[in-house]
Amino acid sequence: DTEVTQTPKHLVMGMTNKKSLKCEQHMGHRAMYWYKQKAKKPPELMFVYSYEKLSINESVPSRFSPECPNSSLLNLHLHALQPEDSALYLCASSQVGSPLHFGNGTRLTVT
Amino acid sequence: QKEVEQNSGPLSVPEGAIASLNCTYSDRGSQSFFWYRQYSGKSPELIMSIYSNGDKEDGRFTAQLNKASQYVSLLIRDSQPSDSATYLCAVDVNNAGNMLTFGGGTRLMVKP
Numbered sequence: 001d002t003e004v005t006q007t008p009k010h011l012v013m014g015m016t017n018k019k020s021l022k023c024e025q026h027m028g029h030r031a032m033y034w035y036k037q038k039a040k041k042p043p044e045l046m047f048v049y050s051y052e053k054l055s056i057n058e059s060v061p062s063r064f065s066p067e068c069p070n071s072s073l074l075n076l077h078l079h080a081l082q083p084e085d086s087a088l089y090l091c092a093s094s095q096v097g098s099p100l101h102f103g104n105g106t107r108l109t110v111t
Numbered sequence: 112q113k114e115v116e117q118n119s120g121p122l123s124v125p126e127g128a129i130a131s132l133n134c135t136y137s138d139r140g141s142q143s144f145f146w147y148r149q150y151s152g153k154s155p156e157l158i159m160s161i162y163s164n165g166d167k168e169d170g171r172f173t174a175q176l177n178k179a180s181q182y183v184s185l186l187i188r189d190s191q192p193s194d195s196a197t198y199l200c201a202v203d204v205n206n207a208g209n210m211l212t213f214g215g216g217t218r219l220m221v222k223p
Contacts, residue, residue, distance in 0.1 A: 042213035099145055
């Protein structure tokens with residue numbers, strides 16, 4: 001079991017849809033992350049929030065929009081995605097300067 | 112471009128043997144290093160972290176770090192079939208604890 005909870009576990013969306021991925025942690029971690037992982041590839045960093053402020057954006061297209069409403073929640077809003085955006089989206093959290101702990105991920109399919 | 116390199120494998124070892132996984136990194140200033148295990152279709156799970164040169168042991172796992180040679184390794188003693196997974200080496204490339212670069216992963220197969 002993981003202490004970082006991601007919903008939904010699976011998501012299928014069309015290219016014109018708007019959807020959101022959600023992530024929640026109650027470990028008191030002040031850094032939260034979004035990673036994207038394609039099949040048989042390593043995770044790639046998308047965004048980092050530190051103390052609820054966006055601190056790193058790895059040149060991610062604007063069709064991905066992160067949001068951190070409070071220290072326990074992290075959202076990723078999706079709009080006008082492309083089929084190549086289909087991947088496993090991983091949320092992680094950590095104390096600043098400590099190892100990351102990943103959620104179980106959301107497997108996204110864009111049709 | 113800061114890089115982390117691993118042999119993709121698969122690395123096949125018999126049950127009970129020692130599995131040795133290796134990783135090299137390009138940024139000499141990196142200070143924090145991590146090993147994650149990822150089962151197929153699952154998320155990465157932290158196995159070990161290491162910050163100083165030398166060995167760090169935790170149960171059947173030993174991480175080894177050599178900053179001069181820019182490599183980090185993971186030894187798994189008494190390998191079990193349940194250890195079969197992809198092992199990801201990760202390096203904190205900006206030393207602020209918030210920006211991991213992952214290697215491509217090594218797939219380990221432990222045969223009964």
